[in-house]
Structures are given as C-alpha cells and as structure tokens.
Amino acid sequence: MSGYQHELPPNISKTSPAPEEAREELLQQCEAIWKQMEECQSKLTMSGPETLPETDVQLYLLMMQVKALTAEYEQWQKRTPEIISDNQDVLLAVGKEELEKIAQELEMVLSSVQAKNKKLKKDLEKEQNWLDGQQKIVDALTSRQDELKNQLTAFSEKRVYQDIAGKLYKVRAHKEELLSALGDFLEEHFPLPQEQENQSKKKKGQSGKKSVQLMTLHEILEILINKLMTTPHDPYLVLEPHHWPPYIEMLLRYGIALRHPEDPKRIRLEAFHQ
Amino acid sequence: MATVRPFDKMPMLNAAALLLVGTEESHREQLASAMLKEPKTFEVKIHMAQSLPLPYEREHLRPRFDMVVFLINLHSQLSLSTILASLTQLDVNFFLGKVCFVATGGGQVKHCMVDIATVKKLADTHLSTLLFSEFASEDDVTCTAQRLLQMLKICAGLVPGISALYLGSFMSSTLQTDQF
Numbered sequence: 001m002s003g004y005q006h007e008l009p010p011n012i013s014k015t016s017p018a019p020e021e022a023r024e025e026l027l028q029q030c031e032a033i034w035k036q037m038e039e040c041q042s043k044l045t046m047s048g049p050e051t052l053p054e055t056d057v058q059l060y061l062l063m064m065q066v067k068a069l070t071a072e073y074e075q076w077q078k079r080t081p082e083i084i085s086d087n088q089d090v091l092l093a094v095g096k097e098e099l100e101k102i103a104q105e106l107e108m109v110l111s112s113v114q115a116k117n118k119k120l121k122k123d124l125e126k127e128q129n130w131l132d133g134q135q136k137i138v139d140a141l142t143s144r145q146d147e148l149k150n151q152l153t154a155f156s157e158k159r160v161y162q163d164i165a166g167k168l169y170k171v172r173a174h175k176e177e178l179l180s181a182l183g184d185f186l187e188e189h190f191p192l193p194q195e196q197e198n199q200s201k202k203k204k205g206q207s208g209k210k211s212v213q214l215m216t217l218h219e220i221l222e223i224l225i226n227k228l229m230t231t232p233h234d235p236y237l238v239l240e241p242h243h244w245p246p247y248i249e250m251l252l253r254y255g256i257a258l259r260h261p262e263d264p265k266r267i268r269l270e271a272f273h274q
Numbered sequence: 275m276a277t278v279r280p281f282d283k284m285p286m287l288n289a290a291a292l293l294l295v296g297t298e299e300s301h302r303e304q305l306a307s308a309m310l311k312e313p314k315t316f317e318v319k320i321h322m323a324q325s326l327p328l329p330y331e332r333e334h335l336r337p338r339f340d341m342v343v344f345l346i347n348l349h350s351q352l353s354l355s356t357i358l359a360s361l362t363q364l365d366v367n368f369f370l371g372k373v374c375f376v377a378t379g380g381g382q383v384k385h386c387m388v389d390i391a392t393v394k395k396l397a398d399t400h401l402s403t404l405l406f407s408e409f410a411s412e413d414d415v416t417c418t419a420q421r422l423l424q425m426l427k428i429c430a431g432l433v434p435g436i437s438a439l440y441l442g443s444f445m446s447s448t449l450q451t452d453q454f
Contacts, residue, residue: 049277050366058399061369068370
C-alpha cells in the first residue's frame with residue numbers, strides 16, 4: 001500500500017479481547033450517563049410544547065437565545081474536564097485507536113502527496129517536452145532564417161546578372177533584327193544607282209572624272225550611328241566624295257542627319273535617343 | 275396533531291435524525307439521497323414531510339429530530355406559505371440553532387414568485403441559517419448536502435464542545451443575511 005509500510009511494526013491486532021474488567025467498567029459508566037440523560041429528558045418532557053408567538057417573533061427568539069446562551073455559559077463554567085477511565089487497559093485501547101486513526105490519516109496524506117508528486121513530475125515532464133519542442137522549433141526557424149538570408153543575397157546577385165544578361169540578349173537580338181530589317185529595306189529601296197551611271201559613264205568614256213567607290217546609304221547610316229554611340233562628344237562625319245550627295249541631302253532634308261553649325265562638311269545623326 | 279419537539283425522546287446512539295419539510299417531493303428526495311450518499315462517521319436518518327404538523331399515527335416510530343430543514347421553492351408562493359404555516363407547529367427550542375432554511379431556484383430570477391429578500395428576512399427573524407441551492411446542478415446539491423450534514427452532526431451533539439446553540443449564534447452573527 002505504501003512505501004514505508006515495511007518499516008512499521010505490524011498492525012495492532014484488533015481481535016485482542018479487551019479485558020473483561022475494563023469493559024465492565026466502561027459499560028457501567030455508560031449506563032450511568034444514560035440514566036442521567038433519561039432523567040433530564042423526563043424533566044424536559046414535563047414542560048409542555050411551546051410554539052412561536054404571533055408577533056415579535058425575532059425579539060422572542062432573541063430573548064430565548066440569550067437565556068439559553070447564559071445557561072450554557074454557566075454550564076461550561078461549572079463543568080470540569082472529563083477524564084477518561086484511568087484503567088490501564090482502557091487507556092491502552094484508546095491510545096491504540098487514536099494511533100491507528102492517526103496512522104490512517106497520515107497514510108492518506110502520504111498517498112495524496114505521492115499522487116500530487118507524480119502529477120507534478122508528469123507536468124514537469126510535459127512542460128520539459130514542450131520546452132524542448134519549442135526550442136527545436138526556434139532552432140529550426142533560426143537556421144532556416146540564416147539559410148534564407150544567405151540565399152537571398154546570393155540569389156539576388158545572380159538574379160540581377162541573369163536579368164541584365166537576358167535583357168541585353170533581347171536588346172541585342174532586337175537590334176540585330178532592326179539592323180537587318182533596315183539593311184533589307186535600304187538595299188531594296190536605296191541601291192547605288194551610281195554604279196550603273198558610273199558604268200555607263202565609264203562606258204561613255206568619261207574617264208576624266210576620278211572614279212570613286214561610292215558608299216551605300218546603309219554604310220553611311222551605320223557609320224553615323226556608330227559615331228554617335230561610340231564617341232558621343234564628337235559624333236560628326238566628315239563628308240567625302242564617296243558619300244553620294246543625293247543621299248546626304250535626303251538625310252539632311254528629312255531631319256535624320258544634321259549639319260555641323262560651323263562646318264558644312266560635317267554631319268551628324270539627329271540625337272533620336274535623347 | 276403534535277408539535278414537533280426537540281427533546282421529547284431519547285437520542286439514538288451515534289446517529290442523527292433530520293426532518294426535511296418542503297412541498298416539492300422531488301427536491302426532498304434529491305437532497306436526501308445526496309446526503310445519504312456522502313461518506314460520514316455517524317448514522318443519518320432522514321424523515322420527509324410536506325408540511326407540519328406531523329400526523330399522530332406512526333408517532334412512536336419516529337426518532338427524535340436533531341434538526342429541521344425547510345425547503346423553500348422560490349418559484350412557488352404555495353411553498354412559502356406552507357412553510358410559514360408549518361413554522362408555528364414547531365417547538366420554539368428548535369430555533370436555538372436547529373433550524374435551517376434552504377431556498378432553491380434563486381438563480382432563475384424571472385421565474386421567481388417569491389422575493390429572495392422575503393426569505394432572507396424570514397431566516398433572520400427566526401435566527402436561522404439560510405442556504406441557497408440550485409437543484410438543477412448536481413454539484414450544488416452535493417455541496418448543500420455536505421453543509422447540512424456538518425450542521426446535523428453538531429445539532430445531534432456528535433461534535434464535542436460545540437452545541438447547536440453556539441453554531442446558531444455564531445452563524446447569525448457572522449452571516450447576517452440582510453447585510454449582503
């Protein structure tokens with residue numbers, strides 16, 4: 001039943017018969033008390049029943065209470081503490097009973113304390129587990145946070161590079177496309193008519209004129225564009241004989257190119273990109 | 275018809291007798307069974323009546339009552355008037371700490387036909403303890419039963435050194451119901 005039971009002497013055997021003498025004495029005492037009670041009771045019966053008065057119930061009862069309390073007080077004053085029989089056997093029996101009662105109560109206390117202890121231990125364990133769990137979660141979250149932080153920096157750099165590279169690639173492709181489209185367009189619509197002319201002129205024998213290899217409009221535009229892009233501080237192209245004048249005129253007239261304000265021999269591309 | 279008296283018979287050994295008076299039979303039954311269920315060190319005899327006085331027949335079978343409990347159902351005016359009539363059939367010596375009023379149904383104010391103040395005044399006038407209990411709640415009944423058993427134990431003289439008179443005067447001085 002309990003942990004300390006083996007340290008205790010065996011239970012006091014209840015079957016040990018109380019000595020006849022002691023029992024007799026106690027019984028006699030009881031009889032006397034009972035007789036006294038009977039006497040009191042017969043006296044009480046003599047007084048007839050008394051019921052509540054019609055009015056002033058509270059006052060009546062309070063008066064009665066005062067009387068009764070006074071009487072009881074006097075009784076307590078008169079009374080001397082009762083001493084239980086001084087018979088050794090009786091005292092022994094009473095002592096045993098008292099001890100047994102105390103033992104029983106203490107055992108109950110012990111068991112309840114043990115139960116409480118157990119419960120507290122269980123609670124502690126539960127709390128500990130919870131704490132461990134929470135700690136684990138915190139650890140996991142912290143490591144994840146670090147990981148994400150690292151990833152974020154690495155990721156963003158790479159990403160930016162990728163983005164830029166992708167854009168660059170697209171722009172380049174677009175540029176290529178545009179250039180090829182421009183080339184196609186120019187080739188189709190702006191050929192070099194001078195070739196025929198030259199040829200015919202050559203055929204006609206106008207050899208006095210210095211034969212110049214003319215530049216296509218495509219090439220002129222390319223040079224202008226490149227000049228503007230690579231040397232923005234000096235985007236001018238110096239006109240030379242191999243730049244066919246009609247084409248230059250056309251570029252100037254339609255506002256594609258501009259003449260240098262001081263030097264009519266130099267032109268530049270209109271700054272479309274600004 | 276006999277007036278119920280506190281000392282008309284010899285007491286029983288290691289036992290206490292309680293008289294439950296109230297119009298609601300179910301409440302009486304509930305409270306009695308709750309009291310009998312409680313663990314205790316003495317024998318408890320519970321007698322029940324709808325009202326006082328008790329009939330003459332079977333008078334010799336009744337024990338000496340150590341305590342009288344009046345159950346008042348606050349939802350019924352009849353309950354209160356029956357109790358008021360019964361009070362006059364009780365010996366005045368009972369009012370020296372051996373009477374207890376238990377008011378039920380005070381929780382549902384809208385069903386109350388009897389004002390709580392009336393019951394408080396009744397208890398104060400008769401210098402008696404007033405307990406409130408909800409019979410719909412099992413715990414409440416158990417708690418009331420435990421308190422009544424404690425009081426009964428004292429009223430039956432089973433607690434050395436304390437009499438019902440002491441208990442009554444202590445209770446009424448500390449628990450004057452009109453103060454709260």
